Amino acid sequence: YEDFLASAAAIGPAMARAGDRAVGDTILEAVQATRRWTRANTNLGIVLLVSPLARAACLGGALRPRLQQVLHATTVRDAELAYEAIRLAAPGGLGTAVAQDIHEPPTVPLRQAMVLAAGRDAVAAEWATDFALTFDTGAPALRHALHDGLAWADATVEAFLALLAEAPDTLIQRKLGREAALEVSAQAAAVRASGGVRTPGGRDRLAALDAALRSGDNRRNPGTTADRTAAALLVVILERQAPTASGASAPEAVG
Numbered sequence: 295y296e297d298f299l300a301s302a303a304a305i306g307p308a309m310a311r312a313g314d315r316a317v318g319d320t321i322l323e324a325v326q327a328t329r330r331w332t333r334a335n336t337n338l339g340i341v342l343l344v345s346p347l348a349r350a351a352c353l354g355g356a357l358r359p360r361l362q363q364v365l366h367a368t369t370v371r372d373a374e375l376a377y378e379a380i381r382l383a384a385p386g387g388l389g390t391a392v393a394q395d396i397h398e399p400p401t402v403p404l405r406q407a408m409v410l411a412a413g414r415d416a417v418a419a420e421w422a423t424d425f426a427l428t429f430d431t432g433a434p435a436l437r438h439a440l441h442d443g444l445a446w447a448d449a450t451v452e453a454f455l456a457l458l459a460e461a462p463d464t465l466i467q468r469k470l471g472r473e474a475a476l477e478v479s480a481q482a483a484a485v486r487a488s489g490g491v492r493t494p495g496g497r498d499r500l501a502a503l504d505a506a507l508r509s510g511d512n513r514r515n516p517g518t519t520a521d522r523t524a525a526a527l528l529v530v531i532l533e534r535q536a537p538t539a540s541g542a543s544a545p546e547a548v549g
Contacts, residue, residue, distance in 0.1 A: 297331070297332040297334050297336050298336050298337070300331040300332060301328045301331055301332060301336040301337045302337070303331075304324075304327040304328050304330065304331045305324040305327055305328060305337065305340075305341060305344075307323075307327070308320050308323040308324040308327055308345075309324065309344065309345070309348040310348075311323075312345060312348035312349040312351075312352050313348075313349055313351075313352025313353055314352075316368075316369070316371070316372055316375075317345050317346050317349055317364060317368055317372050317376075317404065318368070318369075318371055318372030318373065318374065318375030318376050318404060319375060320345040320348065320349065321341055321342060321345045321372075321375060321376045321379045322375040322376070322378055322379040322382075324337075324341045324345065324379075325338065325341055325379040325380075325382050325383050326379075326382065328341070328383070329382060329383075335383045335384060335385045338379070338380065338383040338385050339385075339417045339517065339518055339520075339521030339524075340521050340524045340525075341379070342376070342417050342421075342521075343417060343420060343425075343428070343521055343522070343524065343525040344524065344525060344528050346361060346364045346365055346421075347361060347425075347525060347528050347529065347532070348528075349364050350363075350364045351532050357529065357532060357533070358424075358425075358429055361424065361425060362424045365405050365421060365424060365425075366405060368403045368404035368405045369403050369404070370400060370401065370402065370403055370404075372403065372404040373400035373402065373403060373404040373406075373407050374399065374400055376404050376407075377396055377399075377400055380396050381396065381397070404421075405421055405422070408421035408422050409421070409422040414464060414467075414468065415464050415518070416461065416463065416464040416465075416518035416519070416521070416522060417518055417521055417522075419461075419464075420522065420525065425525065427457060427460065427461060427522060428522060428525045428526050428529060429529065431456055431457055431460045431461075431526075432453050432456065432457045432522055432523060432525065432526025432529075433453075433526045433529045433530050433533075435452055435453040435455075435456035435457070435526070436449050436450070436452070436453040436526050436527065436530045437530055438452075439452040439453065440530070444491065444492075448491040450523060450527065451490070451491050451500070452486075452490055452491055452492075453523055453526050453527070454519060454520065454523045455482045455485055455486050455490055455500075456486065457519050457522050457523060457526070458478065458479055458482035458516055458519045459479055459480075459482040459483035459486055460479075461479070461519075462475035462476050462478070462479045463475050463478060463479070463516035463517070463518050463519045464518050465515060465516065465517040465518045466478055466513070466514055466515070466516055469513040469514075470513055470514065474514070478507070478514065478516060481503050481506070482503065484499065485499045485500050485503055
């Protein structure tokens, strides 16, 4: 837990400068900063998702169309730096790819490399779809929960469940196969159907799912869904910090 907290603080300076540099530079700097604090891979997926979001936010304008511009403007150099960052983070269960393998020099822009990996990795799938699940499932679920008065912690769990129910977690899929990932998504959907964090029965089913996912070998960890949840959180936080017509930040802004 302390490693995750330290890693979150470590990437702050890189994200603050995201508007002044290419996405690949931000990704590599953030991973390098993380490695100075911990040897564990705490946040590679988060870094890959929030780096283009941070750049889009720093450039101003509506976030979603600006993000699309950022993603489609990536270069081969961005891919080279991102590949270096991925090798440095050394995520588990990465495997090899037929085209644009992470251990070989890339020959296509970063977004195109992500498109090639989208079928086997949820983070890459967000890049390939211009963050469709983040904007169309995760962020709306979070907004809805906050609007209903849920605390940020419960709202985050609700967004996580929405994302997990909508799409199988590819980290689980790489470790245990497609059927196991689909089963976990079905369990998340069942928790939501029973009320999730909003009802006693839902919380009981949520606790049971949480216990089931905490296998000793860590093979049922829905880690890519956690990364997508972080992206949804950033989208909503950025929305709440956007200047109002008077030039002041929105009153619900979260620090």
